[in-house]
Amino acid sequence: MLLNQFLMLGAVLFCIGVYGVIVRKNAVLVLMSIELILNSVNINLLAFSLRNGSPDGHTFALYVIAVAAAEVGVGLAMVLLMYRNRRSVGLDDLSEMKG
């Protein structure tokens, strides 16, 4: 069974995504990393769905894709506004929330 390989692929993608979110300073790249995380989750869902022979996982993955599309839409709009106001997409500049 290829389950292990699928899960390994998912785990690797997840780790890359988390690394990107934590390390990258560019907002667009952070968004892309989030997409990686979501897709790693999708791979896990599909893997288990195939193994259990039920279509639930497939359906759920489709939902995740739809939600991810919406999320990217909102996220990119925010990035665009940020660029318009500050002429930069660097996350280090966004430190007004410092307590």
Next chain:
Amino acid sequence: MFSASTEAAEVILKSGWFLENAFIIPIIPAVAFFLIIFFGKKMPMKGSEFGILSMFAALAMSLGAAYQWIQRVNGVSEETYVKPIIRSWTWWQNDGVSLGIGQHIDGLSITILVVVAFISSLVQIYSTEYLHGDRRYTHFFASLTLFSAGMLNMVVAENMIQLILGWELMGLCSFMLIGHWWEEGANSRAALKAFFTTRTGDIGLLVGTSVLFFAANDWTQKTLGVSGFSIRGLSAWALSGDPSSAAITVGAVALFIACIGKSGQFPLHTWLPDAMAGPTPVSSLLHSSTMVVAGVFLVARLYPVFYEGMNIYGNSVNFIVLIGGVTIVIAAALAFVQTDIKKVLAYSTVSQLGYMMMGLGAGAWLPAVFHIFTHAFFKACLFLGAGSISHSASHHSFDMKKDMGGLRKFMPITFSTWIVSTLALCGVFPFSGFFSKDEIIDNVGYAGYNFFMIVGLFGAFLTAAYMTRATYLTFFGEPRGAAAGEHHEDEHDAHASHDDHGHDAHDSHAAHDAHDDHASHGPRESGLIITVPLILLATLALSSGFLNAPAFGEKWENLKKWAEPRAEVVSVTGIAKPAGAHGETRIAAEKADGHHASPCGTETPVGGVCYAPQLKHAPFKWWKAGMSVGIVFLGMILSWLLSVQLYTRKNKKLVGLTERNKVLGAGYSFLANKYYLDTLYEKIIVRSIAHPISRGAYWFNQNVLDGIVNGAGTSTRKTAGWVYRNVDQKLVDGAVNGAGTSAENAGGALQPVQSGKVNQYGALLFGAAAIGALVLVIINF
């Protein structure tokens, strides 16, 4: 006597649309009631058109049903049991007990349906003129229509629960109608009195219905497949020999107490004369065809139950005859001391209801039902006549001594209809009252109650006398007071409780003034809207007696043929078929040998059930009729002579006799105070029951409840003070302050975490998620 020859004759009975759908008749005015309530005020005739149209529709359907019923009866031989048209739907059911609602149409219901619909139609037309411009005109018509709906529903009722529904609907509507002008204290008191007095009797209705249900339900379910509420089931059960004498007697007595209350029998008749506080059309409807005949109708409807329970045709005097006989005399005697024309008529109604009850008690079922029928016409006519007088001649006064007299010249139509109806009420041949009342008296004697036959004749004498007195005071002699054209404001106020427009003075002054104007022109005849109903009713008062006139031989006994239930033994298989199946219904009738030898009511029926006891009919004798008419004329002449001496010649020996002679004076004040029954009820019974209770309740209130409340208040205040000092100030405030301080400290400690760096937040998030996942994994292992 009864041979068990079970030759099952298959008889086909005719039916028709009106008979099968008679249950619609009460629904029409019920729907009209809601139309009037919701849309009445916006309509051109303020809602009265809905009421009148619905009553016309009900009348048309009743007449159609009557025609088809006559066809049905005429289609079969005299010995055949004519099956009533019964339809039933489940109203609600609960744990095996299901209640139906439907119709039970037989000769009795048809008779009463026609009367109720007819009188209601006329009264509604009359009211459009009589209450013209009234403040609550629309609501008056709404109540009037619902009132008729209640009575019609009671008449078609298939079971006791539906009957109670109609019965209570009438109780409610009579309360609303009697208290129509509730701004006057006396009117609302009269409405309350009517309501509470009939309610007192209604306890008997509920008790009786329950007793009969629990006694009969097993038998009716097993034998006929109907519940113990069904009127048909109860009738058959009563005659089946199944009921224990205790159960059926208790049930019948309890139901009869309800009839005493509703039909104004002694000793609960006191509400009826007070009910005159309502508008005259209401009195007319209430006293002729609805409300008060409800009690008589109930006895006639469940006649087998009363027959067995009261032991009618037995050797001893039964409860119904006794109450009926007492009521006839005491009410008639009271009518002599009244000065209010409507109260004379009210006591006359009470007395006539006594006749009906006495007839039912003595086994004279048919004459009693026939008396309901004829009485409705002439009593409605008399009341509407009294209304006509007050409307057009006496400036809204009903006082015969002060404001009437000599009116025959001014009001020829009202006068002639009044005379016809009075003769009918007194029972003069050939007016309708003769054929019904004389038959009752005759049959009471025939059944062996000789004493009560004399009571009946004495009652007829009294009736003739007090009606002659009322007629003399109203229409003969010299005009007095308002009838003579006098117009005095102080009088007006004195009669405000009967004043039709007095209450409109505030908001429709113009209409009021207009009435004052023509009242001061002196008496005159009423308009067509008032006189036409009078003429119609008088015509029927004259002619309706011929519907059942044994004086002219058997061919004239039509109501007996159509309405009297036939006492035949009917096999149960014929009944078990679904009732009300469309088209012809088949029954299997088993004939007893001989026409008058039915075992029903005397023996236990074999091989079937009975729905009605075999009744006896007194053969008509001209000499008996002549004797009673002679007594009536004697009463009239004596009363006339006395009235002339008293009221016109002012004979010094007679006027004021009650003040000079102590014995007569005592008798007069005994009557004038209505036998002190009101005093007994209000001062003694109500006070002796209500006052100790209220005093006890007051003591309990002052000492126990107030003590508890005060104690609770004081201790609450003390507790609250302690709580404030200790809990609120120290504990709660301490906790709040402590929470604030610790939150501040925690916030200071956590401040470095809020770096404002998005990546750091992300890292924290994932770190927390990783720790969470780790914990999950460890727990699941």
